[in-house]
Amino acid sequence: MHRFLVIIEKTRRNYSAYCPDLPGCVATGRTIEEVRQRIIEAIHLHLQALEAEGKKVPKSQFFVAESVVLP
Numbered sequence: 001m002h003r004f005l006v007i008i009e010k011t012r013r014n015y016s017a018y019c020p021d022l023p024g025c026v027a028t029g030r031t032i033e034e035v036r037q038r039i040i041e042a043i044h045l046h047l048q049a050l051e052a053e054g055k056k057v058p059k060s061q062f063f064v065a066e067s068v069v070l071p
Contacts, residue, residue: 005062006039008032021060022046
């Protein structure tokens with residue numbers, strides 16, 4: 001099992017997502033659920049490509065992501 005941090009950002013028209021540990025692994029969607037599903041698919045494809053090229057799957061460098069509220 002692999003665990004990766006995924007960043008989801010709101011844009012003007014939709015949502016975008018990327019995985020910092022997998023450069024170039026990105027997705028977009030009209031809703032958070034859609035972009036979530038698409039980034040999971042993108043990560044699966046990215047990992048398959050790495051394995052096909054004989055490359056190792058990188059270990060995640062991220063352990064915690066937090067949202068903070070400032071007064």
